[in-house]
Amino acid sequence: MSEEEKKEEEEPRIGVFICHCGSNIGGYIDCKEVAERAKSLPHVVFTQDNLYTCSETGLAQIKKGIRDHKLNRVVVASCTPRTHEPLFRSCIEEEGLNPYLFNFVNIRDQNTWVHQKVPDKAFIKANEVVKMGVAKAERLEALDKIIVDVTPTALVIGGGVAGMTAALNLSNQGFETHLVEKDNQLGGRLNGLYKLYPKDIDASELLDALKKKIESRSNLTVYTSAQVKTIEGFVGNYEIEVDQDGNIIPLKIGGIIVAVGTSLFTPEGYYGYDGEKRITQSQLEVKLKNNDVKANDVVMIQCVGARIEERKYCSNVCCMTALKNALAIKQKNPDANITILFRDLYTPGSYYEDYYRRAREAGIVFVTYNPEKVPKVEGETIKVYNEYIGEELSIPYDLVVLSVPLVANAENKALAQMLKVPLEENGFFLEAHVKLRPMDFATDGVYICGSAKWPVDITESITQGYAAASRASTILSHNTLEVEGATSSLPEYNKALCTGCEVCITVCPYKAISKNEDDEIVITQVLCKGCGVCGATCTNHAIVIRHFTDEQIEAEIEAFGGK
Amino acid sequence: MSFEPKILGFLCNWCSYAGADLAGVSRVQYPPNIRVIRVMCSGRVDPAFIFKGFEVGADGVIIMGCHIGDCHYLEGNYEAEKKYAMLVKFLKLIGFDNRVRLEWVSASEGTRYGEVVTEFTEHIKSLGPSPAGGENPDNEILTKLKALKMAAASDRMRSLVGRQRKITEQENVYGEKTDMDEFFEIFDSAIIQEYERARIFIALEEKSRSVKDVAAELDIDPSIVLEHMIILKSRGLVDFGEIVGITPMFQRM
Numbered sequence: 001m002s003e004e005e006k007k008e009e010e011e012p013r014i015g016v017f018i019c020h021c022g023s024n025i026g027g028y029i030d031c032k033e034v035a036e037r038a039k040s041l042p043h044v045v046f047t048q049d050n051l052y053t054c055s056e057t058g059l060a061q062i063k064k065g066i067r068d069h070k071l072n073r074v075v076v077a078s079c080t081p082r083t084h085e086p087l088f089r090s091c092i093e094e095e096g097l098n099p100y101l102f103n104f105v106n107i108r109d110q111n112t113w114v115h116q117k118v119p120d121k122a123f124i125k126a127n128e129v130v131k132m133g134v135a136k137a138e139r140l141e142a143l144d145k146i147i148v149d150v151t152p153t154a155l156v157i158g159g160g161v162a163g164m165t166a167a168l169n170l171s172n173q174g175f176e177t178h179l180v181e182k183d184n185q186l187g188g189r190l191n192g193l194y195k196l197y198p199k200d201i202d203a204s205e206l207l208d209a210l211k212k213k214i215e216s217r218s219n220l221t222v223y224t225s226a227q228v229k230t231i232e233g234f235v236g237n238y239e240i241e242v243d244q245d246g247n248i249i250p251l252k253i254g255g256i257i258v259a260v261g262t263s264l265f266t267p268e269g270y271y272g273y274d275g276e277k278r279i280t281q282s283q284l285e286v287k288l289k290n291n292d293v294k295a296n297d298v299v300m301i302q303c304v305g306a307r308i309e310e311r312k313y314c315s316n317v318c319c320m321t322a323l324k325n326a327l328a329i330k331q332k333n334p335d336a337n338i339t340i341l342f343r344d345l346y347t348p349g350s351y352y353e354d355y356y357r358r359a360r361e362a363g364i365v366f367v368t369y370n371p372e373k374v375p376k377v378e379g380e381t382i383k384v385y386n387e388y389i390g391e392e393l394s395i396p397y398d399l400v401v402l403s404v405p406l407v408a409n410a411e412n413k414a415l416a417q418m419l420k421v422p423l424e425e426n427g428f429f430l431e432a433h434v435k436l437r438p439m440d441f442a443t444d445g446v447y448i449c450g451s452a453k454w455p456v457d458i459t460e461s462i463t464q465g466y467a468a469a470s471r472a473s474t475i476l477s478h479n480t481l482e483v484e485g486a487t488s489s490l491p492e493y494n495k496a497l498c499t500g501c502e503v504c505i506t507v508c509p510y511k512a513i514s515k516n517e518d519d520e521i522v523i524t525q526v527l528c529k530g531c532g533v534c535g536a537t538c539t540n541h542a543i544v545i546r547h548f549t550d551e552q553i554e555a556e557i558e559a560f561g562g563k
Numbered sequence: 564m565s566f567e568p569k570i571l572g573f574l575c576n577w578c579s580y581a582g583a584d585l586a587g588v589s590r591v592q593y594p595p596n597i598r599v600i601r602v603m604c605s606g607r608v609d610p611a612f613i614f615k616g617f618e619v620g621a622d623g624v625i626i627m628g629c630h631i632g633d634c635h636y637l638e639g640n641y642e643a644e645k646k647y648a649m650l651v652k653f654l655k656l657i658g659f660d661n662r663v664r665l666e667w668v669s670a671s672e673g674t675r676y677g678e679v680v681t682e683f684t685e686h687i688k689s690l691g692p693s694p695a696g697g698e699n700p701d702n703e704i705l706t707k708l709k710a711l712k713m714a715a716a717s718d719r720m721r722s723l724v725g726r727q728r729k730i731t732e733q734e735n736v737y738g739e740k741t742d743m744d745e746f747f748e749i750f751d752s753a754i755i756q757e758y759e760r761a762r763i764f765i766a767l768e769e770k771s772r773s774v775k776d777v778a779a780e781l782d783i784d785p786s787i788v789l790e791h792m793i794i795l796k797s798r799g800l801v802d803f804g805e806i807v808g809i810t811p812m813f814q815r816m
Contacts, residue, residue, distance in 0.1 A: 080584045081601070082576070109587030110599060114677070121595040128598055422637055442635055486603075499718070503725035507606075509637040531636035532607030536646065539721040548602055553612055556600050560571055561619020 012043040012138045015071040019053035019078030021108050028112040029123040037127050041134045045069050053078050059091045066095040073137045077105035077130050098142035105133035135559035139552045143485035146525050150236035151254040152476045160188025162450025163259030164210045165465025171220035175476050184225045188261050194285040196458050197324040198351040231418040234526045235445030236481050255445045255472040262406035262451040270304050272377045278400040281321050288328050295399030299382050302342040306405035315405030316455045319346045322403050323359045330362045339365040339395050341375050406455035419446050429453050439471045447471045486547035487528035488535055497542035504534040568622035568687040570597045575605045577635035578669045579627035585673030593677040594684040606639030610650045614712035620696035623662045623687035630667040645724050652754045653711045710765050714757035760791045771804035771814035
């Protein structure tokens with residue numbers, strides 16, 4: 001029996017540490033008294049109040065407490081587990097305790113900060129939540145983190161500029177990389193673009209350079225006309241099938257980057273769109289590329305099918321695209337009359353704002369329109385009501401260019417299901433956290449970049465490509481990974497309870513639960529994220545949710561009731 | 564002294580608990596009656612926890628999770644919603660349905676967290692103390708709560724809740740699909756039946772009793788009590804005991 005296991009079998013010996021958090025807690029309630037009262041709680045053998053429990057001194061006091069009083073459970077009452085649990089867990093781990101034998105009680109964010117006018121009641125609440133926390137701590141069990149091997153190979157789905165950048169970066173870092181593109185050539189949106197703002201280089205220049213670099217990499221394999229067919233496995237250990245023109249290619253992958261980009265919106269029914277005289281910005285780019293713009297009077301309309309009830313979002317790239325193409329026309333034909341009808345013009349940052357200034361200097365006319373009174377195409381003129389002068393303007397045209405939004409790919413749904421990652425309301429992929437984990441999914445080992453997440457321009461796609469590659473390398477660069485140990489389980493002693501009803505399989509969103517050849521339920525620990533839904537649904541209470549067991553939660557409830 | 568309700572809250576780690584923390588960071592002030600139990604997902608909240616909460620004297624119980632579509636675990640809050648729907652149906656039987664609440668609060672809704680807790684606390688204050696709580700709880704209500712807890716924990720109810728989406732959204736092996744109305748007809752009758760069965764089972768706690776005796780105490784038709792008794796017997800929970808005169812007595816296994 002290991003030292004840890006021995007400790008686990010012993011009676012709980014709980015230490016409770018009450019943090020003053022300077023005056024954040026201590027300024028409202030008597031922390032010394034909370035610590036004093038905690039002494040009478042079952043199995044509590046040591047309590048202490050600290051000015052800052054999370055400081056060097058505070059952590060040293062916890063360690064000393066563990067040593068001097070042979071503590072085998074630690075409770076800290078202070079801020080919130082969402083920020084400080086990892087710190088205290090590693091603190092007790094350094095002193096030889098299993099990190100799961102720690103429990104956090106929130107007496108700041110959810111107590112003294114929110115009950116500042118009733119400190120006496122906050123004091124009572126603090127005592128009660130400490131009691132609940134101790135009740136759970138008594139029943140905590142040591143858990144092992146799970147170690148998994150990592151295949152140092154990456155899969156990038158989507159060969160647009162973001163995907164190409166990510167794949168190249170990973171390949172340059174020495175990881176074997178597979179790049180899957182559904183089209184018959186790499187490049188994605190870059191293929192249809194003429195110039196790239198803000199420096200007006202040729203899109204083909206960037207594309208050719210990227211392609212050349214990709215071709216030169218021996219550890220980077222490209223599959224065009226190919227799609228991901230199946231994805232099985234988990235972080236570090238994915239088994240993937242790629243379908244290339246009917247040939248199935250099996251791959252073993254450690255991490256996945258989603259770079260599927262977007263689709264173009266066809267503005268059927270908007271402003272008499274016909275693809276000839278009334279076209280989209282991307283059709284205009286093809287014309288510019290072929291030197292085929294004959295028109296002299298050009299009217300561009302912004303936000304066509306965007307920022308409306310069905311599609312509330314701003315497509316992000318259209319303002320700059322319109323400016324870029326307007327300037328390109330002007331460059332070829334300085335006498336052209338160009339009017340841009342817009343709702344709001346977004347040109348953030350100094351580069352883009354400078355671009356806007358240049359467009360104005362070149363004589364491009366900007367006219368706002370009200371979304372309640374959208375412009376009308378009437379024969380050879382466009383009628384638009386202008387709020388500033390309170391009049392309807394008639395603008396003659398021989399070419400109307402519609403700025404339409406980039407929309408999510410229809411295939412996103414199927415891919416999201418295979419990857420077990422979410423989509424947002426418009427069908428784009430949803431990252432784990434918009435600020436804290438922008439390139440990650442909540443599912444470990446899967447990352448995102450480029451317009452798959454939100455329409456972004458080339459510059460941003462490249463930045464995100466690098467970012468996602470860097471995130472993926474944090475996993476690929478390790479031989480093994482530690483995975484969260486607080487998962488659901490069907491322990492040996494509960495196996496007899498399982499009726500094999502399969503309800504748990506139905507409710508598990510991560511496909512972590514399955515049946516083996518012997519028709520027994522098996523939970524794959526590395527796939528499990530510990531949400532606990534299976535345990536709360538299990539028809540015969542056979543599944544145990546580690547670290548949030550029925551017994552632990554019921555103990556908290558009993559302590560709440562004062563029993 | 565004015566009534567200070569005891570409120571128990573179950574908060575999911577990713578949205579509501581984070582929202583509650585944000586309320587703190589923003590110094591949003593709300594009544595100090597709530598005691599929070601953190602769970603990873605609102606779908607983890609076993610209905611048994613709520614019954615237990617009322618048994619130990621909660622005046623109100625609130626469950627909070629991520630907004631629908633925003634669940635950290637993709638669909639856990641859908642499961643929470645189904646469990647909650649069952650919970651409300653059971654609690655309605657003892658008039659406790661307005662003492663429980665399910666709310667979606669995101670990590671960015673600190674202010675809303677404060678509003679929800681304030682509103683719920685005020686609501687519970689207006690209802691007054693729970694008859695199952697306080698110094699002298701109503702024993703009849705406590706017995707009924709026990710029966711509700713047992714009924715909700717039954718294999719049948721948990722199966723119906725766990726399979727609801729599969730039953731109503733997908734076809735079975737015979738290619739049949741059950742529509743929502745049909746499902747809820749079955750579900751609602753299961754609620755009543757399982758509650759009555761649990762009450763009968765609890766009524767046999769002290770001693771063996773006849774169908775007639777139990778029927779009179781619980782105010783349920785004797786023929787229905789007999790049907791339940793037979794099902795409880797088939798589940799291995801009760802059995803025939805002695806026969807008094809010509810009346811068979813039932814007892815717990």
